[in-house]
Amino acid sequence: EIVLTQSPGTLSLSLGERATLSCRASQSVSDSYLAWYQQKSGQAPRLLIYGASSRATGIPDRFSGSGSGTDFTLTISRLEPEDFAVYHCQQYGSSPQTFGQGTKVEIK
Protein backbone atom coordinates (compact mmCIF):
# COMPACT_ATOMS: atom_id res chain seq x y z
CA GLU A 1 0.00 0.00 0.00
CA ILE A 2 1.28 3.43 -0.94
CA VAL A 3 1.36 5.80 2.03
CA LEU A 4 0.87 9.49 1.23
CA THR A 5 2.29 12.04 3.65
CA GLN A 6 1.05 15.61 3.35
CA SER A 7 2.87 18.62 4.75
CA PRO A 8 2.47 20.87 6.49
CA GLY A 9 -0.45 19.76 8.62
CA THR A 10 -1.71 23.34 8.84
CA LEU A 11 -0.79 26.33 6.71
CA SER A 12 -1.63 29.79 8.08
CA LEU A 13 -1.66 32.42 5.35
CA SER A 14 -3.27 35.74 4.47
CA LEU A 15 -5.54 36.59 1.57
CA GLY A 16 -3.59 37.05 -1.63
CA GLU A 17 -0.62 34.98 -0.47
CA ARG A 18 0.71 31.92 -2.26
CA ALA A 19 0.06 28.49 -0.77
CA THR A 20 2.33 25.52 -1.43
CA LEU A 21 1.14 22.11 -0.26
CA SER A 22 3.24 18.96 -0.44
CA CYS A 23 2.26 15.31 -0.88
CA ARG A 24 4.99 12.69 -0.66
CA ALA A 25 4.43 9.04 -1.57
CA SER A 26 6.17 6.05 0.00
CA GLN A 27 6.57 4.54 -3.51
CA SER A 28 6.43 5.94 -6.98
CA VAL A 29 2.89 6.77 -8.12
CA SER A 30 2.12 5.02 -11.39
CA ASP A 31 1.58 7.27 -14.39
CA SER A 32 1.33 10.29 -12.09
CA TYR A 33 -2.13 9.13 -11.05
CA LEU A 34 -2.26 11.72 -8.28
CA ALA A 35 -5.29 13.87 -7.49
CA TRP A 36 -6.00 16.78 -5.16
CA TYR A 37 -9.32 17.51 -3.50
CA GLN A 38 -10.62 20.49 -1.58
CA GLN A 39 -12.98 19.91 1.34
CA LYS A 40 -14.80 22.62 3.22
CA SER A 41 -16.30 22.03 6.64
CA GLY A 42 -19.41 19.85 6.47
CA GLN A 43 -19.10 19.33 2.74
CA ALA A 44 -17.99 16.55 0.44
CA PRO A 45 -14.58 16.75 -1.21
CA ARG A 46 -14.31 18.44 -4.60
CA LEU A 47 -11.87 17.35 -7.29
CA LEU A 48 -9.33 20.06 -8.11
CA ILE A 49 -6.45 18.34 -9.90
CA TYR A 50 -6.05 14.93 -11.54
CA GLY A 51 -3.12 13.30 -13.28
CA ALA A 52 -0.86 15.39 -11.02
CA SER A 53 -1.28 18.56 -13.07
CA SER A 54 -4.61 18.71 -14.94
CA ARG A 55 -7.30 20.99 -13.55
CA ALA A 56 -10.76 19.53 -13.20
CA THR A 57 -13.73 21.16 -14.87
CA GLY A 58 -14.53 24.60 -13.49
CA ILE A 59 -11.44 24.89 -11.29
CA PRO A 60 -9.85 28.39 -11.37
CA ASP A 61 -6.37 28.69 -12.85
CA ARG A 62 -4.94 29.92 -9.54
CA PHE A 63 -4.87 26.21 -8.61
CA SER A 64 -2.01 24.23 -10.15
CA GLY A 65 -0.47 20.84 -9.57
CA SER A 66 2.98 19.54 -10.30
CA GLY A 67 5.33 16.67 -9.57
CA SER A 68 5.97 13.07 -10.48
CA GLY A 69 7.28 9.88 -8.95
CA THR A 70 7.03 10.37 -5.21
CA ASP A 71 6.85 14.16 -4.80
CA PHE A 72 3.82 16.24 -5.70
CA THR A 73 2.79 19.81 -5.03
CA LEU A 74 -0.46 21.76 -5.08
CA THR A 75 -0.01 25.51 -5.46
CA ILE A 76 -2.64 28.18 -4.96
CA SER A 77 -1.17 31.29 -6.50
CA ARG A 78 -3.25 33.93 -4.65
CA LEU A 79 -5.50 32.86 -1.83
CA GLU A 80 -9.13 33.89 -2.10
CA PRO A 81 -11.57 33.74 0.87
CA GLU A 82 -13.20 30.59 -0.50
CA ASP A 83 -9.86 28.74 -0.64
CA PHE A 84 -9.54 28.29 3.10
CA ALA A 85 -10.28 24.60 3.52
CA VAL A 86 -8.68 21.19 3.93
CA TYR A 87 -6.82 19.73 0.94
CA HIS A 88 -6.37 16.00 0.40
CA CYS A 89 -4.09 14.21 -2.05
CA GLN A 90 -4.98 10.78 -3.43
CA GLN A 91 -3.10 8.23 -5.48
CA TYR A 92 -5.16 6.04 -7.78
CA GLY A 93 -2.42 4.26 -9.68
CA SER A 94 -2.08 1.32 -7.32
CA SER A 95 -4.49 -0.79 -5.34
CA PRO A 96 -5.66 0.12 -2.80
CA GLN A 97 -6.24 3.77 -3.61
CA THR A 98 -4.96 5.85 -0.72
CA PHE A 99 -5.33 9.38 0.59
CA GLY A 100 -3.01 11.65 2.50
CA GLN A 101 -4.04 12.86 5.95
CA GLY A 102 -4.88 16.35 4.67
CA THR A 103 -3.49 19.87 4.94
CA LYS A 104 -5.62 22.60 6.46
CA VAL A 105 -5.21 26.07 4.95
CA GLU A 106 -6.37 28.62 7.48
CA ILE A 107 -6.56 32.38 7.60
CA LYS A 108 -3.65 33.99 9.39
Added chain:
Amino acid sequence: QVQLVESGGGVVQPGRSLRLSCAASGFTFSSYGMHWVRQAPGKGLEWVAVISYDGSNKYYADSVKGRFTISRDNSKNTLYLQMNSLRAEDTAVYYCAKDQRWLQLWDAFDIWGQGTMVTVSS
Protein backbone atom coordinates in the same frame (compact mmCIF):
# COMPACT_ATOMS: atom_id res chain seq x y z
CA GLN B 1 -27.44 17.93 -13.22
CA VAL B 2 -24.97 15.24 -12.24
CA GLN B 3 -25.79 14.13 -8.72
CA LEU B 4 -25.21 11.39 -6.17
CA VAL B 5 -27.46 11.12 -3.13
CA GLU B 6 -26.65 8.72 -0.30
CA SER B 7 -29.13 7.35 2.19
CA GLY B 8 -29.39 4.63 4.81
CA GLY B 9 -27.07 5.91 7.51
CA GLY B 10 -27.95 5.92 11.18
CA VAL B 11 -27.06 4.64 14.61
CA VAL B 12 -26.49 0.90 14.89
CA GLN B 13 -25.19 -1.39 17.60
CA PRO B 14 -21.86 -3.20 17.25
CA GLY B 15 -22.22 -6.47 15.39
CA ARG B 16 -25.36 -5.39 13.55
CA SER B 17 -25.85 -4.63 9.85
CA LEU B 18 -26.75 -1.62 7.74
CA ARG B 19 -27.21 -1.05 4.01
CA LEU B 20 -26.33 2.23 2.38
CA SER B 21 -27.71 3.37 -0.97
CA CYS B 22 -26.47 5.94 -3.44
CA ALA B 23 -28.89 7.19 -6.10
CA ALA B 24 -27.25 8.56 -9.24
CA SER B 25 -28.69 10.97 -11.78
CA GLY B 26 -27.55 13.18 -14.63
CA PHE B 27 -25.05 10.76 -16.18
CA THR B 28 -24.90 7.27 -17.69
CA PHE B 29 -24.51 5.37 -14.42
CA SER B 30 -23.91 2.04 -16.13
CA SER B 31 -20.71 3.36 -17.79
CA TYR B 32 -18.76 4.33 -14.67
CA GLY B 33 -16.94 2.64 -11.86
CA MET B 34 -18.25 3.67 -8.47
CA HIS B 35 -16.66 3.86 -5.04
CA TRP B 36 -17.44 4.20 -1.37
CA VAL B 37 -15.13 6.42 0.68
CA ARG B 38 -15.47 7.11 4.38
CA GLN B 39 -14.30 9.76 6.78
CA ALA B 40 -14.24 9.19 10.53
CA PRO B 41 -15.00 12.28 12.66
CA GLY B 42 -12.10 14.69 12.49
CA LYS B 43 -10.04 12.31 10.35
CA GLY B 44 -8.92 11.99 6.75
CA LEU B 45 -10.50 10.15 3.86
CA GLU B 46 -10.36 6.35 3.60
CA TRP B 47 -11.23 4.47 0.43
CA VAL B 48 -13.58 1.57 1.22
CA ALA B 49 -14.60 -0.26 -1.95
CA VAL B 50 -14.97 -0.05 -5.72
CA ILE B 51 -17.22 -1.75 -8.23
CA SER B 52 -16.70 -1.73 -11.97
CA TYR B 53 -19.24 -0.23 -14.35
CA ASP B 54 -20.86 -3.61 -15.01
CA GLY B 55 -20.50 -5.03 -11.52
CA SER B 56 -18.08 -7.73 -12.60
CA ASN B 57 -15.14 -6.52 -10.53
CA LYS B 58 -15.14 -5.51 -6.89
CA TYR B 59 -12.31 -4.60 -4.55
CA TYR B 60 -12.22 -3.74 -0.88
CA ALA B 61 -9.99 -2.11 1.70
CA ASP B 62 -8.47 -4.66 4.06
CA SER B 63 -10.29 -2.98 6.96
CA VAL B 64 -13.70 -4.01 5.57
CA LYS B 65 -12.94 -7.11 3.53
CA GLY B 66 -15.23 -9.98 4.44
CA ARG B 67 -17.68 -7.70 6.24
CA PHE B 68 -18.80 -5.18 3.58
CA THR B 69 -20.23 -5.89 0.15
CA ILE B 70 -20.49 -3.37 -2.66
CA SER B 71 -23.10 -3.87 -5.38
CA ARG B 72 -25.01 -1.93 -7.98
CA ASP B 73 -28.28 -2.05 -9.88
CA ASN B 74 -27.77 -0.32 -13.20
CA SER B 75 -31.48 -0.54 -14.00
CA LYS B 76 -32.16 1.60 -10.94
CA ASN B 77 -29.04 3.81 -11.19
CA THR B 78 -28.22 2.88 -7.63
CA LEU B 79 -25.08 1.84 -5.77
CA TYR B 80 -25.19 -0.09 -2.50
CA LEU B 81 -22.94 -0.90 0.42
CA GLN B 82 -24.03 -3.77 2.66
CA MET B 83 -22.20 -3.46 5.97
CA ASN B 84 -22.23 -6.46 8.31
CA SER B 85 -20.56 -7.11 11.67
CA LEU B 86 -20.20 -3.39 12.26
CA ARG B 87 -17.57 -2.13 14.67
CA ALA B 88 -17.09 1.14 16.53
CA GLU B 89 -14.21 1.96 14.18
CA ASP B 90 -16.63 1.90 11.23
CA THR B 91 -18.21 5.10 12.56
CA ALA B 92 -17.82 7.67 9.79
CA VAL B 93 -19.48 9.70 7.09
CA TYR B 94 -19.80 7.45 4.06
CA TYR B 95 -19.55 9.03 0.63
CA CYS B 96 -20.24 7.47 -2.74
CA ALA B 97 -18.08 8.78 -5.55
CA LYS B 98 -17.92 8.42 -9.33
CA ASP B 99 -14.88 7.63 -11.43
CA GLN B 100 -13.94 10.52 -13.68
CA ARG B 101 -13.51 8.49 -16.87
CA TRP B 102 -15.96 5.99 -18.23
CA LEU B 103 -15.25 2.25 -18.09
CA GLN B 104 -12.34 2.81 -15.66
CA LEU B 105 -11.88 1.15 -12.30
CA TRP B 106 -9.04 3.17 -10.79
CA ASP B 107 -9.50 6.85 -11.37
CA ALA B 108 -9.92 10.23 -9.71
CA PHE B 109 -13.37 10.92 -8.30
CA ASP B 110 -15.08 13.79 -10.06
CA ILE B 111 -18.50 13.61 -8.40
CA TRP B 112 -19.20 12.94 -4.72
CA GLY B 113 -22.43 12.58 -2.82
CA GLN B 114 -23.16 14.66 0.26
CA GLY B 115 -22.44 11.72 2.55
CA THR B 116 -24.43 9.74 5.09
CA MET B 117 -23.39 9.32 8.71
CA VAL B 118 -23.02 5.88 10.23
CA THR B 119 -22.57 5.66 13.97
CA VAL B 120 -21.76 2.31 15.55
CA SER B 121 -22.45 2.47 19.26
CA SER B 122 -24.13 0.49 21.97
